[in-house]
Amino acid sequence: MVTKGEETRAAVLGHAIALASELGLEGVTIGLLADRAGMSKSGLFAHFKSKESLQLAILEETLSRFVQSVVLPALKKPRGEPRVRALFERWLDFACDMPGGCIVVQAMAELDDRPGPVRDRLEAAQRDWLDTLATAIRIAKEEGHFEARIAPEQLAYEIAALAHGHHLISRMLRDPEADARVRRGFDRLLRQARAAD
Amino acid sequence: MVTKGEETRAAVLGHAIALASELGLEGVTIGLLADRAGMSKSGLFAHFKSKESLQLAILEETLSRFVQSVVLPALKKPRGEPRVRALFERWLDFACDMPGGCIVVQAMAELDDRPGPVRDRLEAAQRDWLDTLATAIRIAKEEGHFEARIAPEQLAYEIAALAHGHHLISRMLRDPEADARVRRGFDRLLRQARAAD
Numbered sequence: 496m497v498t499k500g501e502e503t504r505a506a507v508l509g510h511a512i513a514l515a516s517e518l519g520l521e522g523v524t525i526g527l528l529a530d531r532a533g534m535s536k537s538g539l540f541a542h543f544k545s546k547e548s549l550q551l552a553i554l555e556e557t558l559s560r561f562v563q564s565v566v567l568p569a570l571k572k573p574r575g576e577p578r579v580r581a582l583f584e585r586w587l588d589f590a591c592d593m594p595g596g597c598i599v600v601q602a603m604a605e606l607d608d609r610p611g612p613v614r615d616r617l618e619a620a621q622r623d624w625l626d627t628l629a630t631a632i633r634i635a636k637e638e639g640h641f642e643a644r645i646a647p648e649q650l651a652y653e654i655a656a657l658a659h660g661h662h663l664i665s666r667m668l669r670d671p672e673a674d675a676r677v678r679r680g681f682d683r684l685l686r687q688a689r690a691a692d
Numbered sequence: 693m694v695t696k697g698e699e700t701r702a703a704v705l706g707h708a709i710a711l712a713s714e715l716g717l718e719g720v721t722i723g724l725l726a727d728r729a730g731m732s733k734s735g736l737f738a739h740f741k742s743k744e745s746l747q748l749a750i751l752e753e754t755l756s757r758f759v760q761s762v763v764l765p766a767l768k769k770p771r772g773e774p775r776v777r778a779l780f781e782r783w784l785d786f787a788c789d790m791p792g793g794c795i796v797v798q799a800m801a802e803l804d805d806r807p808g809p810v811r812d813r814l815e816a817a818q819r820d821w822l823d824t825l826a827t828a829i830r831i832a833k834e835e836g837h838f839e840a841r842i843a844p845e846q847l848a849y850e851i852a853a854l855a856h857g858h859h860l861i862s863r864m865l866r867d868p869e870a871d872a873r874v875r876r877g878f879d880r881l882l883r884q885a886r887a888a889d
Contacts, residue, residue, distance in 0.1 A: 618865060653854065656856075656860075660853030660857030676849040677849075
């Protein structure tokens with residue numbers, strides 16, 4: 496059963512995610528969020544205690560949505576190349592659905608030099624994402640979709656870097672070609688990975 | 693001849709670039725910079741007028757260093773693949789030499805949603821970089837180093853995205869393997885582009 500407190504918290508986190516997408520995780524303050532959510536600052540402090548715990552809550556909620564809309568549906572795809580492709584396609588959709596850009600990609604740029612629990616959580620999430628990709632690639636080798644010589648960690652790194660870099664560049668340039676370009680880049684990576692017939 | 697005012701400005705910009713690398717372009721304030729440079733806030737206002745003009749000056753100085761240490765030396769390399777490679781290698785060195793990460797990559801994440809002259813300058817710089825890469829690739833086709841079917845803008849996009857994404861990921865993970873991974877990714881892109889013997 497969802498309590499009233501949990502409902503409020505979920506609604507506030509929705510506003511907080513929209514703010515973080517526009518302003519970056521560092522830009523979200525309890526004051527701005529209070530305005531956006533139509534609540535008092537003291538009410539928000541009761542929910543989030545500090546700016547750091549608010550940032551952690553935003554990040555945790557974003558990562559949980561990421562698992563829901565990227566990882567879990569991809570795991571339902573057939574083992575092998577279809578699953579690798581689903582992880583990539585769904586990542587693109589997920590990042591593009593945030594109107595101000597992906598919170599996680601932006602936070603990586605912002606927080607790389609600021610030790611603490613928010614950075615730790617971001618780092619762990621990034622490792623998890625690379626592991627998820629590498630595992631899907633390893634399975635694609637087992638299924639005979641990809642060549643035996645393919646190194647899963649290497650290909651996972653190339654896919655993740657291409658997608659992250661694309662997100663940064665395409666959001667700056669607002670170039671309608673960018674989406675087609677990153678997909679061609681990804682297709683080329685898969686073509687190379689595929690077992691020679 | 694360099695005037696005293698120009699000398700001071702150059703010294704202050706050195707401090708400002710170091711601060712921006714740590715804190716992001718948005719994190720640099722005239723107050724913080726005054727502390728770092730050992731100057732008065734009013735003295736700095738005389739040089740930079742506003743936070744926006746300070747940001748523009750930092751960005752302009754960074755881009756001018758980029759041209760000096762990446763683009764110009766690469767243009768002295770032989771036409772073709774060596775020049776494409778030099779652009780990539782020097783970009784990596786340039787970005788890694790900023791102890792807090794590349795100002796330009798970070799600013800792309802920060803400022804993508806904030807219209808204004810700083811964003812405009814960043815966007816133009818990003819277009820210039822893609823054009824520089826695409827031109828070097830076009831020349832490599834003319835020289836017969838790369839296959840005729842290679843689309844210069846596409847390959848330029850893949851190289852730039854890989855490098856930008858690598859910068860974000862490697863700074864988060866502090867993974868000693870990351871440098872080797874991005875180089876392998878780049879080598880693979882070039883191998884595919886190369887004319888079949």
